[in-house]
Amino acid sequence: MKGRGCWETASVRSFCSSGCLNKLKKDDSGDDEDGTASPADKSELHDTIKKLSLKLDDLSTCNELVAKHGVALQRSLSELDGLRIPCESGEKLKAVNERATLFRITSNAMINACRDFLELAETHSRKWQRALQYEQEQRVHLEETIEQLAKQHNSLERAFRSAPGRAANPTKSFSEGSLLTTKGEDSEEDEDTEYFDAMEDSTSFITVITEPKEDRKAESGTTGSVEWTSDNVLDSTSLVPQGPPKVKRRVRIPDKPSYSLNLWSIMKNCIGRELSKIPMPVNFNEPLSMLQRLTEDLEYHHLLDKAVHCTSSVEQMCLVAAFSVSSYSTTVHRIAKPFNPMLGETFELDRLDDMGLRSLCEQVSHHPPSAAHYVFSKHGWSLWQEITISSKFRGKYLSIMPLGAIHLEFQASGNHYVWRKSTSTVHNIIVGKLWIDQTGDVEIVNHKTKDRCQLKFLPYSYFSKEVARKVTGVVSDSQGKAHYVLSGSWDEQMECAKIVQSSPSSPSLDGKQKTVYQTLPAKLMWKKYPLPDNAENMYYFSELALTLNEHEEGVAPTDSRLRPDQRLMEKGHWDEANTEKQRLEEKQRVNRRRRLETCSRGCGAEEAEKEAEVYVPLWFEKRLDPVTGETACVYKGGYWEAKEKQDWHMCPNIF
Incomplete structure (x- = not known):
């Protein structure tokens, strides 16, 4: 019982x-x-x-x-x-x-x-x-x-479509991967209306797509506020640069060899430490330096070339926003770590003939690692930045936080744009397949007109119904009036839709209020180039990335192309590359001790320790930025003149 x-x-x-x-x-x-x-x-x-x-x-x-x-x-x-x-x-x-x-x-x-x-x-x-x-x-x-x-x-x-006096014009909608396509008939369902959540309390917006304004001029009596002012600029027909390059570039590198490595034996003692201070074998690297990865942001430079011709600052902001997002498209499969540049290492990209620009990077600090970058384009724009990488290994994931402002200026209009990069996170460091995500809010500001673009990079969630790697944004003028809605994904494409009308929605149960945007059909601004054949065996490099470490004559002796451990790794000789990497790092430590000894002769020990970290860059100099109020390294000139004369006597011996 x-x-x-x-x-x-x-x-x-x-x-x-x-x-x-x-x-x-x-x-x-x-x-x-x-x-x-x-x-x-x-x-x-x-x-x-x-x-x-x-x-x-x-x-x-x-x-x-x-x-x-x-x-x-x-x-x-x-x-x-x-x-x-x-x-x-x-x-x-x-x-x-x-x-x-x-x-x-x-x-x-x-x-x-x-x-x-x-x-x-x-x-x-x-x-x-x-x-x-x-x-x-x-x-x-x-x-x-x-x-x-x-x-x-x-x-x-x-009822609106069938209103008297309206010309018969079926609603247009945007289909992925193509330009504007027309529907044959009006739909009884919501096929021609895209709905998004509002920016204030979610990740995107409520957007209702309507017909272009030209069919409504007589009805509304207004024209300029909602018309496309330069369709030839915000048009995807010229996304890919035309004409073959004058110099034939390489289209492949040696396949990545298969090396086994006990990851946990290396990583277990690295939790919580600064990534740049951890001695890493080349097995975790890709055969490019951080300076070359920074230059890779220019792959979709044609967006800025098109932005030069914009007569509207808000339209120009759309293209600038698309350019800022496009720089992350190369990271979706690139989970390998680039080489930490040696102090004083440089990288030039002299592509005036085919890309219309010249780019120069220099490693201006080692702890923390910081790189200065300057780009000049013959099409009428220049870009400069000093990026400091802060990274932490947390066991399951690695967070990479780029610090520093990116400046972009158009010479003709004087429009000066400033923004900062989002946070990158590498997941499944110990167990599982590595994957990378971009998260955070990015604000782009035109300091001349005070136009703003608020971009939101949505973090990936297994339980989310949102599209993976989604990016949303709103472009507004100095008065806070929204002009364009941006949407897309940082690894694939970005679209913009001109806002015709905006109105608040009814408050939700929690008291929050969304904004409803009525827009014209979306236009494709940027679409990622397809990867080269066999990219999975070449570190998932893009066509531009494959050319960055290609040997060139006449570059400075500090150029990343001449770095021996990186060159050995690219050829597949990883054991020799690890040995060479240790030699270079020890040489860098010896050079630092020499600077410390030189400085200690004229000052105290504590001051000498501080002065040892103050490295004077060769091609850049510290200046106070009047826009951000921060001190940053700015290009002071002289590199391209030295290259023309082939006078490199001032360059340090770092390799």
């Missing part, structure tokens, strides 16, 4: 913990397929309660039998006690009688406890049922409301 009672109690506990509670968890989290409890679920709940009640009746019957037999047992024991038996036997009978009484009391207490437990379970079950029923009714009501609003929206849209 006791064993059976315990088993029934365990059954009740199992039901409440695994059945009801798990069901409530599913209802709360919304993980069910349809989000509502089916009639079968309700029937199962009632059947379980009914079975528990029957089991309680069985326990009550058993309790009565136990009590009846217990009384009979005590009567028999009393009769035995009246007999003449030895004293010792009488004591034993008395003890047995007491145990029988305790057994009867315990069984009654067990039955009462089971009854109280079942009553409590029934009470809470009714509460749960009422709460679940309320949530189901609210969900059905919300679905009906949304459906009714969608029908009203379609009715208003159809």
